[in-house]
Amino acid sequence: MSASRIAIALLVAAGLPWPGQAQDATAALDAAAKAMGTATLQSLRYTGTGSNNSLGQAYSTGGAWPRFTVKKYTALVNYTAPAMRQEIVRIDDEDPPRGGGAGPFTPATGQGGIRPIPGDIIQNQNSDGRTEIGALNLWLTPHGFIKGAIASGNAKIAGKRGRKTFVAFTAFGKYTVTGTLDERNLVERVATVIDGGFTGDTPLTAEYSDYQSVVGVQLPRHIVQKQGGFPVLEIFVAEAEPNNAAALEIRGAQNAPPPAAPAEVRTEKIGDGVWFLNLGAPQALLVEFKDYLVIIEAPTGEERSLATIAAAKRLVPNKPIKYLVNTHHHSDHAGGLRTYVAEGIPIITHTSHKGWYEREIFKNAHALNPDRLARAPRAAMLELMGDKRVLSDGTMTLELHLMRGNRHSEGLLMAYVPTLKMLIQADAFAPRPGAAPLPKPSPYTTNLVDNVERLKLDVQRVAHVHGGVDGWDAVLAAAGKPVNASSSTSQR
Ligand SMILES: [Zn+2]
The missing domain is CATH 2.50.20 (outer membrane lipoprotein receptor (LolB), chain A)
Known part of the structure; x- marks a missing residue:
């Protein structure tokens, strides 16, 4: 040669x-x-x-x-x-x-x-x-x-x-x-x-x-x-x-540059033991149990997840984060999941999400921008649920329910805190302050009401993962249902 x-x-x-x-x-x-x-x-x-x-x-x-x-x-x-x-x-x-x-x-x-x-x-x-x-x-x-x-x-x-x-x-x-x-x-x-x-x-x-x-x-x-x-x-x-x-x-x-994201997580208590951890919409929620913490939602990406975890630890020191609850697979709600895998925190999600998460989301190459999981790979701990899972330790109870038949996402989960009569929902209802009513109710919202009625949940307040808390009446009105009539609230 x-x-x-x-x-x-x-x-x-x-x-x-x-x-x-x-x-x-x-x-x-x-x-x-x-x-x-x-x-x-x-x-x-x-x-x-x-x-x-x-x-x-x-x-x-x-x-x-x-x-x-x-x-x-x-x-x-x-x-x-x-x-x-x-x-x-x-x-x-x-x-x-x-x-x-x-x-x-x-x-x-x-x-x-x-x-x-x-x-x-x-x-x-x-x-x-x-x-x-x-x-x-x-x-x-x-x-x-x-x-x-x-x-x-x-x-x-x-x-x-x-x-x-x-x-x-x-x-x-x-x-x-x-x-x-x-x-x-x-x-x-x-x-x-x-x-x-x-x-x-x-x-x-x-x-x-x-x-x-x-x-x-x-x-x-x-x-x-x-x-x-x-x-x-x-x-x-x-x-x-x-x-x-x-x-x-x-x-x-x-175009004007997008507004800079807030540097600090804003914490907002919305009930005993429940907080919004807000770094822009969608946000995470923190639920405090006797001996541990549960975070609901891992929005957008690693930066958010790290800030959320740090805020949870500041707010309630000395209690471990036992679970991350993932309501559904959309990137704005699940984009930060990989950080929880890297931290060794188990993820509760619907069983329909297992295949894609394990085959692609937790496995895909991240050579262009390596995150923590890419730098130190480890196996995800998925705790899969079907229709219902209840986390309870005598002090706090958090019910997780599948929204059956919701067209927003397969396997869409909602959370319910019985002691607060509070529902936590993602993407099935959105407040529209000052806007004209939709020509007809969103099928995502009517499905939310159908599921709450099917499960006979006594809901008084609804916390939205995308921000804000409303009375259940606001959801009923948006679903085109009579308010304070045949609602589950009035049945009790
Ligand atoms: Zn979504």
Whole structure:
């Protein structure tokens, strides 16, 4: 073996591009840029209709994200900034709805909190190409991929299959972005892996088909984006205009940054032995027993879980956290579960959640952003329940019940504290202060009332995992039931 062959063998072994690969990639990208008309493209505006989906809000564990119809879609891409803006008008027209995705209640629009969401839902998003996720959004577009791959200087041929060529480049030292060029040198697919938080290293893909030439620029008429293997956006393009002037005005930082999360957990006692541990919605709850503590809900991610655990220990020193109760698998409620696994705290959840949690959530790679469990893997302690489980030690009793037949999530649990006549619920009811009543009651809320009546629970107050405490009458009213008539409260 010659010295140069040895060097190449070492490069290949190290996973680095060797000169031939880089030359091939440059040639492939040049051919694609020529075929696609990329060099002349500075900006792009396109419109269409289709659907988008609420990530992390599937009805079933490991199932597809809930679908919303997109009535109007406008994308403005400025490849020179680089920046991208998407304007989406969507409607919640699945009847009856299934899964989550209502988003937080917004008094100004009267939308959110509970499905079905009334009226047109306006969603505008800006991607700043100078940020990691913003750049990935741009590189996911067909021309963005070619421009990004050329600019990276590290593109290589990642493989060939039939007449397809795979070209990959590495960005920010950790993301591999792979484009598939078809036999006409058009970008047919772009794929990368991002940190999905709850789901760990998560595939993000975009598929492009039905290309048409518009003033010398090849543009797809059909776009499908997927995250975690399921669609998040599907657009049938109606109109496209290369080098659109308005698109060239798009800049990244048009939207105000989101308000900074409160640094400290706010604790709020809502009954003897029960507190909200609030670091923004959804929140966790603390329930104190004679010798131990139970935390209900592990919202959003590790930072929250660590802050929640610290707040619980400050509030009630010297009692161990015996269980974490997980009401359901949505990422806003379960995103911090892995921290409890890492801490060795058993998790009570519905039996329907076992497979997905054990196969994916507690096992997925977290190489892009290693959390505690990734750094020190250990087995989860799942305590699975079916219809009912009661935790009681003579001082405190906490009943956990399955909300049978609730369409928000399979295996949705609610909690009941008999001594306080208090129900703790997630996502089956949302207060809508100041908003017009929904055209008809949400089936999630009527199901909550049905379950409380089936179980003959004597509920006076309802604590919401997304914040606030209401009288049971508020839930009855939202469910379209007579208040103070045939309710379970009045039967007692
Ligand atoms: Zn939910």
